[in-house]
Amino acid sequence: MPEPVRRPGLDAEGYLVREGSLAHVPPAFRAVVAAARDRLPAVFGARLHSAYLYGSIPRGTARVGRSDLDLLIALREEPADADRAAVHALGEALDEEFPQIDGVGTLLYSRARLLSDLERYDLAWFVACLCTPLLGDDLAAHLPRYRPDSLLARETNGDLARWLPRWRERIAGTEDTEEARRPLVRFMSRHLVRTGFTLVMPRWQGWTSDLREMAEAFGAYYPERAAQLRTAAEYGYEPVGDPVVLRSYVDDLGPWLADEYTRVHGTKAPRPD
Structure with missing residues (x-):
């Protein structure tokens, strides 16, 4: 029998290890x-x-x-x-x-x-x-030790549906220039990639903060959306100022991801702020 895949970011007992030093x-x-x-x-x-x-x-x-x-x-x-x-x-x-x-x-x-x-x-x-x-x-x-489970997935990124209306407001209020839109594309790209990754994290059983690795992990479970998240990962590092990208985030990828996240993990507990 082949040995199970050992994912990065975990110790020998399956707990998340602290990244960075x-x-x-x-x-x-x-x-x-x-x-x-x-x-x-x-x-x-x-x-x-x-x-x-x-x-x-x-x-x-x-x-x-x-x-x-x-x-x-x-x-x-x-x-x-x-x-x-x-x-x-x-x-x-x-x-x-x-x-x-x-x-x-x-x-x-x-x-x-x-x-x-x-x-x-x-x-x-x-x-x-x-x-x-x-x-x-x-x-x-x-604090306790943490595993990459559904509870962690829900409470970290299970609030995308609540963010999307605010994102639409930010897009509408952003100056209509490439330079002004670029930081917004970077921010939303990173948020969506991280949300896509934590959606599959309990199945993938590991952790990474590399956007490209996150997108690849997601794509193994959602191949029909893999290209979108790979592109978002690239924009997370090298953003463009294209309004079409922003619209696709709030009209297509974002709503789909929010619905799938709720279906799989539920909704994050509301915060006072």
Whole structure:
């Protein structure tokens, strides 16, 4: 009998392993990571519980001048508008100072929110498995181990149907230029590919953050939609500004994927925001 396929991203017991490490940060990005680590305490002081990297930089796959710096910050209390403004200002300063990054994206939550029951299989999983500790006490110590099962699939991406009306509004409100549409294509492409991957993740039994690998995994189970997701994966890396692409996302691929996700995994529990 052939041995079962051993998928990436899992340990010997079938649990998801944390991706990323400070040791994997490419040399070109170490200075900006160090600057973020050094400046965050000055922004939040004692209210800062912990901070994390995520995305291509701690995975070691970042591209100079193309990749952004992704941060998640946990505060000891609920963030206020002033906190969001402060972290936005920090991101703009880092982006201007370090040409090797193309923007800074920061997620800002309270420690209580990240450890809440509601977020146990969404934000908490994200911290435990996709975030690399940068500062403070690691919240992963308070979290369970995770398997690539249907519950995780539902609570991570089972809300696409609720996003689609907002996407249509964003498309309608975007300036009618290639340059203005390109970031929107990149964002929606990545969201759809990740949703397609988590749709099949419990059957595929593994984890990857590579968009192309995600699309290939999806295509093995939905060959009739495989070409669409492969194209979306490419646009996730090299976006175009084509309005036809955006319309296809909200009128065809997105609605189909939302319906199939609900059929297979159910609907994500609503969040207050």
